[in-house]
Amino acid sequence: MKIALVHMRHSDTGGTELFLNEMARYLAEKGEEVTIICRTHVAPPHPDVSFVTLKGLSLGKAHRIWKFARQVERHLADTHYDFVYGLGKTWSNDMLRIGGGTHLHFVQSMKHGKLTLKDKVAIAIERRAMSPGAYRHIVANSFKSAREVREAYGVPEDKISVIHNFVDTGRFSRERVQEQAAVLEDRLALDRNQPVFLFLGSGYERKGLRQALTAFARLDFPATLLIAGRESNEAAFKALAAELGVRERCRFLGPQKHPEVLFSVADCYVLPTHYEPFGFTVIEALSCGIPVVTTENCGAKEVLNPDVSTVVGEGVDPEEIYSAMVYWAERRGDRGLATACRALALTLDVNEVMERNYQQILTVYEQKKD
Incomplete structure (x- = not known):
């Protein structure tokens, strides 16, 4: 089967980009003919994966995403997949x-409905993509x-499948x-007699670092x-840490290429996010054997249980985060916890x-043939 995977950016970093690479690799290993349609790309995730690059002059971010969508439409009209x-x-x-x-939900949640031109274009594309007849199936x-898709665009429940990250x-x-x-551990001069908490995410405000710092400052x-x-x-959050009196106990590390190493020196992962459709890092932390503190706003809560995590309320109350940090600090070194x-x-x-x-691709493909 000739399969096209479509995303404007192909890269080694980013959650959607991670999915794109793994999906392309897996399909190629299954013997499918895989093409990634994108605007920019890095090395392919498998030798048999090819690229179609759709790139041209664009006037700003809003025009770039709209133009790419139009270019994809034209390419698919001329090329069979x-x-x-x-x-x-x-x-x-x-x-x-x-x-x-x-x-649409992201703007309502994080921007209180204040739309930039880029937001308006993204929502217009989204609305068109999920209009009746524009798709055969949606995977959330x-x-x-999935709930957001139904609420925003009226997509029927039987047209949506949930496949977690x-x-x-x-x-x-x-x-x-x-x-x-x-x-x-040596480079950071970590004291292994003390608990080590980890916060990891791009966009510190949305991911809840302000609340994490406030909770951390309460630890006695x-x-x-x-x-x-x-x-x-970042400077503003360093200033906040100083204001809270914990600057010397915080290590600001910036972007990291090997998060698995960070998870492996920590005792607990703290992601008190205000909006997170899933959150790859939650299950990456679990894979490295450490418990997680997150919120009702994080889609990954759906795969968690109280034996390995604390899910605080959607209000992201620092008091709740503080209590969770205390609880998991007391269980550091518990091998049974790491195993779970x-x-x-x-x-x-x-x-x-x-x-x-x-399997979902194969199912929808059979429906398409019929």
């Missing part, structure tokens, strides 16, 4: 994956995302990165908070989840 799997911001798909919730990465349990393994973790025992990820206003975390992650191993996606 047996199946087209879109990963967002295009309207020409047999099957569409919603990996980041709807843009969480029941939270995955984790590469081979890569995210504490045992595999023991040596690198020891090197990082020595501890370290590692803070990693992309943030354009890892066992849950194994149920979401990358190849199992890719197989579910592959």
